[in-house]
Amino acid sequence: MKSGSKASKREQGEATRIIQSTLRHPENGQPLHTGPVFAAPFFAAGDPAETLYTYGRSHNPTWTEVELAIGRLEVDPGHEPAGVRLFGSGLAAVAAVFGGVLRPGDKIVMAGDAYFAARQLLHEQFAPIGVKIVEVGAAEMILADTLANARLVWIETPANPTLEITDVRAVVQLAHAAGALVAVDNTTATPLGQRPLQLGADFSVCSDSKAMCGHSDLLLGHVAVRDPEWLAKIDRYRTLQGAIAGPMEAWLLLRSLGTLPLRLARISDNALHIAQFFQGRPEVMEVLYPGLPEHPGHAIAANQMRYFGPVLGFVLKGKSAAEQFLARATLVTEATSFGGLSTMAERRARWGHDRIRAGFVRMSAGCEDLEDLLDDFAQALDGLG
Numbered sequence: 001m002k003s004g005s006k007a008s009k010r011e012q013g014e015a016t017r018i019i020q021s022t023l024r025h026p027e028n029g030q031p032l033h034t035g036p037v038f039a040a041p042f043f044a045a046g047d048p049a050e051t052l053y054t055y056g057r058s059h060n061p062t063w064t065e066v067e068l069a070i071g072r073l074e075v076d077p078g079h080e081p082a083g084v085r086l087f088g089s090g091l092a093a094v095a096a097v098f099g100g101v102l103r104p105g106d107k108i109v110m111a112g113d114a115y116f117a118a119r120q121l122l123h124e125q126f127a128p129i130g131v132k133i134v135e136v137g138a139a140e141m142i143l144a145d146t147l148a149n150a151r152l153v154w155i156e157t158p159a160n161p162t163l164e165i166t167d168v169r170a171v172v173q174l175a176h177a178a179g180a181l182v183a184v185d186n187t188t189a190t191p192l193g194q195r196p197l198q199l200g201a202d203f204s205v206c207s208d209s210k211a212m213c214g215h216s217d218l219l220l221g222h223v224a225v226r227d228p229e230w231l232a233k234i235d236r237y238r239t240l241q242g243a244i245a246g247p248m249e250a251w252l253l254l255r256s257l258g259t260l261p262l263r264l265a266r267i268s269d270n271a272l273h274i275a276q277f278f279q280g281r282p283e284v285m286e287v288l289y290p291g292l293p294e295h296p297g298h299a300i301a302a303n304q305m306r307y308f309g310p311v312l313g314f315v316l317k318g319k320s321a322a323e324q325f326l327a328r329a330t331l332v333t334e335a336t337s338f339g340g341l342s343t344m345a346e347r348r349a350r351w352g353h354d355r356i357r358a359g360f361v362r363m364s365a366g367c368e369d370l371e372d373l374l375d376d377f378a379q380a381l382d383g384l385g
């Protein structure tokens with residue numbers, strides 16, 4: 001290719017793109033990053049159509065900055081950025097898609113192992129007003145019969161906590177042929193690890209409380225779409241429903257996005273090595289991580305993911321073995337989240353809302369030194385009852 005021709009111009013790498021997207025337009029004497037903008041009303045005299053910013057429940061300049069940065073993160077280099085709306089939590093983002101799309105009589109096909117609160121929201125609030133909920137496994141999801149007459153198909157891949165993998169392209173193809181919309185809850189992967197919109201989905205939904213923020217200290221979520229009409233509907237739903245983000249949290253997310261490439265590479269690498277370590281231990285009955293070649297969804301995951309992410313699962317003999325492991329491991333914070341800097345784990349069945357075994361431990365690999373983690377896990381497993 002001729003040098004200087006457009007085709008030969010190399011696309012910027014992901015880290016460069018992301019870091020650039022968090023910087024403000026250069027202006028002498030101004031900071032590199034704008035701080036959070038705190039406002040309930042904004043000065044807005046005369047025709048309200050003249051400014052986007054009139055009242056803080058509708059729009060906020062700090063949200064806009066985050067939304068533009070995430071919009072670029074949701075697509076591959078060289079593609080038109082996605083439209084994004086930020087919410088006060090991941091579940092608020094999930095609710096905006098349900099509420100924006102589903103009407104009485106509609107059918108939603110949902111992964112039966114999708115995030116429990118999303119399922120509960122559907123059963124408690126949408127089923128009573130006539131939304132039909134069909135819960136299926138990843139394999140049934142790619143059957144035309146399952147998808148017939150559906151309005152919305154809800155995928156979560158890798159699923160939390162089962163780590164089951166769904167083939168997004170295959171579901172999109174069948175769902176679109178059946179006239180259904182497809183949404184992917186992309187929380188476990190993040191839009192850097194997997195790009196649902198590039199795989200053909202209509203909605204990419206993410207809890208930014210996990211690896212996107214990465215510091216275990218705030219709750220946020222977002223919805224990304226390509227279609228401007230859907231963006232307008234999601235925007236309207238947010239304004240009317242009011243599940244908005246605080247400007248401080250939004251700004252902290254923008255700040256965290258710059259380190260996402262570093263963090264996601266490190267936690268995914270640690271997660272794979274931890275999974276391999278557990279595979280070699282007799283106390284561990286089963287290890288689930290999409291990055292392992294033995295994982296049933298590995299080939300599909302490798303085809304649609306760019307990082308396998310922080311979350312792994314492993315099964316110990318039972319409740320007591322899992323509890324002992326968590327009590328003995330000194331570098332593991334027992335907490336119910338993932339994607340943070342520190343390694344976290346929990347015996348997931350303690351909540352009672354997922355279809356998993358009593359000895360199932362969900363672990364989120366952190367950014368610590370791998371050797372320290374493996375030493376700690378080794379001593380925690382030694383002589384486990």
Ligand SMILES: *Cc1c(COP(=O)(O)O)cnc(C)c1O
Pocket residue numbers: 089090091092094115118156160185187188207208209210219220221
């Ligand atoms: C945590 C989580 C959510 C909900 O997000 P919040 O920010 O806690 O409201 C939704 N989906 C998945 C897969 C999650 O892990």
